[in-house]
Amino acid sequence: MATIRRFDSADAPAVAGLIERCLREVNSRDYPGEVIERMCDHFTEQRIKELAIQREMFVAEANGIAGTVSRDGNKVYTMFVNPRAAGRGIGRLLMRHIEALAVVDGYDHMETGASITGHGFYHRLGYIDVRSTETEFGFNYILRRNLP
Numbered sequence: 001m002a003t004i005r006r007f008d009s010a011d012a013p014a015v016a017g018l019i020e021r022c023l024r025e026v027n028s029r030d031y032p033g034e035v036i037e038r039m040c041d042h043f044t045e046q047r048i049k050e051l052a053i054q055r056e057m058f059v060a061e062a063n064g065i066a067g068t069v070s071r072d073g074n075k076v077y078t079m080f081v082n083p084r085a086a087g088r089g090i091g092r093l094l095m096r097h098i099e100a101l102a103v104v105d106g107y108d109h110m111e112t113g114a115s116i117t118g119h120g121f122y123h124r125l126g127y128i129d130v131r132s133t134e135t136e137f138g139f140n141y142i143l144r145r146n147l148p
């Protein structure tokens with residue numbers, strides 16, 4: 001099973017590589033090549049390090065870094081699981097981890113932006129559509145889940 005720990009700046013190359021792999025192998029099914037390229041250009045090692053300062057970033061380890069997620073309070077960002085490790089509950093584990101932290105901070109709901117690709121995943125985890133939006137990275141859904 002995967003274990004979750006805080007991101008360390010030494011993880012940046014692995015996390016950037018993991019995100020690029022997801023974008024090219026998975027998200028590319030739902031978004032045009034130019035959007036995928038823009039996202040790959042965006043999530044550089046340096047950008048990952050900067051984001052990890054602004055937000056709380058986590059990695060899931062299972063024979064190396066298998067997934068990542070970050071949060072800013074009750075907002076979810078950069079949820080990615082290596083396609084080779086997909087379907088084993090790692091995405092759910094990461095989400096439940098940051099949801100528990102948001103509960104401790106006193107939030108009553110979690111909010112995420114979801115790609116077309118990740119939309120069904122959030123539904124499985126109990127998230128409900130709030131609205132949709134167009135971003136620089138294409139069409140996104142905004143979803144929420146009430147926290148206990």
Ligand SMILES: CC(C)(COP(=O)(O)OP(=O)(O)OC[C@H]1O[C@@H](n2cnc3c(N)ncnc32)[C@H](O)[C@@H]1OP(=O)(O)O)[C@@H](O)C(=O)NCCC(=O)NCCS
Nearest residue numbers: 079080081086087088089090091092115117118120121124
């Ligand atoms: C979406 C993603 C994070 C899911 O990670 P994962 O580790 O494979 O997900 P889990 O194994 O924890 O799946 C949890 C549940 O969601 C379901 N699920 C996973 N991905 C799904 C999808 N794309 N659509 C519908 N259901 C999905 C699983 O079948 C599982 O269902 P269960 O309740 O029957 O067990 C991963 O596929 C990914 O990184 N995709 C590319 C990047 C992306 O789109 N990120 C989403 C945020 S924008």
